[in-house]
Amino acid sequence: xxxxxxxxxxxxxxxxxxxxxxxxxxxxxxxxxxxxxxxxxxxxxxxxxxxxxxxxxxxxxxxxxxxxxxxxxxxxxxxxxxxxxxxxxxxxxxxxxxxxxxxxxxxxxxxxxxxxxxxxxxxxxxxxxxxxxxxxxxxxxxxxxxxxxxxxxxxxxxxxxxxxxxxxxxxxxxxxxxxxxxxxxxxxxxxxxxxxxxxxxxxxxxxxxxxxxxxxx
Numbered sequence: 001x002x003x004x005x006x007x008x009x010x011x012x013x014x015x016x017x018x019x020x021x022x023x024x025x026x027x028x029x030x031x032x033x034x035x036x037x038x039x040x041x042x043x044x045x046x047x048x049x050x051x052x053x054x055x056x057x058x059x060x061x062x063x064x065x066x067x068x069x070x071x072x073x074x075x076x077x078x079x080x081x082x083x084x085x086x087x088x089x090x091x092x093x094x095x096x097x098x099x100x101x102x103x104x105x106x107x108x109x110x111x112x113x114x115x116x117x118x119x120x121x122x123x124x125x126x127x128x129x130x131x132x133x134x135x136x137x138x139x140x141x142x143x144x145x146x147x148x149x150x151x152x153x154x155x156x157x158x159x160x161x162x163x164x165x166x167x168x169x170x171x172x173x174x175x176x177x178x179x180x181x182x183x184x185x186x187x188x189x190x191x192x193x194x195x196x197x198x199x200x201x202x203x204x205x206x207x208x209x210x211x212x213x214x215x216x217x
Contacts, residue, residue, distance in 0.1 A: 004160060005102075005160055005161070005162055005180065005212070005213045006102060006103055006156060006160040006161075007102065007103040007104075007105070007151065007154055007156035007160055007161040007162070008097060008102055008103070008104055008105070008161070008162055008164065008209065008213070009104075009105045009106070009107050009147055009150055009151075009161060009162070009163045009164065009174075009179070010104070010105070010106055010107070010163075010164045010165070011106075011107065011108055011141075011163075011164065011165035011166060011167065011170045012106055012108040012110060012115055012118060012119075013049070013108070013110065013118075013166075014049065014165075014166035014167065014184075014186075014187055014188055015164060015165050015166045015170070015184055015187075016087070016090055016094070016106075016119075016122075016124060017084055017085070017086065017087070017090075017118050017119075017121075017122050017124070018084065018085035018086065018087050019083070019084050019085075019118065020049070020188045021083055021085070022076065022079060022080060022083035022084055023048075023049055023076075024042055024045050024049075025079070025083065026072055026075050026076045026079070027040070027045045027048055027072070028040065028045065029075055030068055030071050030072045030075065031045075031060070033071060034061060034064055034067070034068050034071070035060070035061060046188065046189055049167065049188060049189070050109070050166075050167030050168065050169045050170075051109070051140075051169065052109045052134060052140045053068075053069045053072055053073075054066075054069055055140070057069055057072075073111075073114075076114075077114065077117075080114070080117060080118070080121075081117075081121055084118060084121060084122070086122055087186060087206070088205075089205050089206050089207055090122075090124075090206045091122065091123060091124065092207070093205075093206035093207045093209060093210060094124055094127050094206070095127060096207075096210060097127075097209065097210065097213070098126075098127040102213065103129060103130075103154045103156055104127055104128045104129060104130075105128060105129060105130035105131065105132065105150040105153075105154055106119070106128055106130070106131040106132060106150075107132045107141065107146040107147050107150050107163070107173070108131075108132070108133055108134070108146075109134050109140050109141055109169070110133055110134060111133050111134055111135050112131060112132075112133030112134075112135055112136060113133075114133075115131055115133050116131065119131070129153075129154060130150050130153045130154050132146045132149055132150050136149070137149065140169075141169040141170060141172070141173035142168075142169045142170075142172035142173040142176055143173065143176065144173055144176040144177035144178075146173070147161075147163055147173055147174065147176075147177040147179060148177055151177075151179075158177055158178045158179050161177075161179040161180065162174070162179055162180040162181065162182055162200075162201075162212075162213075163177070163179050163180070163181050163182070164181075164182040164183075164184065164203070164209070165181075165182075165183065165184070166183070166184045166186070166187035166188070166189075166194070167187065167189070167194075168193075168194065168196075168197045170183075171183060171194065171197040171198075171199045172197060174199075180200045180201070181199040181200050181201070182199055182200060182201040182202070182203055182209070182212070183195070183197075183199040183201070183202050183203065184202075184203045184206075185202055185203060185204045185205075
């Protein structure tokens, strides 16, 4: 794939904002509530980061998946603003891309309102023209639906786009949509895990994107 990159699509959690501790804590509390006889370590919870909540809870406890999702969301929103953190250099890199007139979008497995809350808390909301949440698509990543919707709304093509994320769902979704893909080395599961899914690029820091898009011009 060659040509100028004009469009950058990002996952949210673990990519643009550090919600890892919020997510892990929320899973711990939810699982303790519904499965008090089982012990889930941090390592047990890591695979739950990335897939949609229903996908995860249906695997763990299908009879109570809806209740678990509702409980999770209530706790997560209550503690959201206190537990999310910023990644070094993300704000500056996104601002630079925005100021250079790149098209920027979010494609996440979170609900739209929760995405916007995270973006506003970190001051990133003003940079993204399109935000696609789980409640706006029929099929979550790695299905390409969200990416294809974002590209359509941004009036962009797959040939000029790159999908950036911290989980294999992001890389697979990009590949399924036939865009370029980039993993982030600060992913909680580590760059080695992401590398197994063969993204086109691995970002050591978000500002690496600036070099990549300029090199493609």
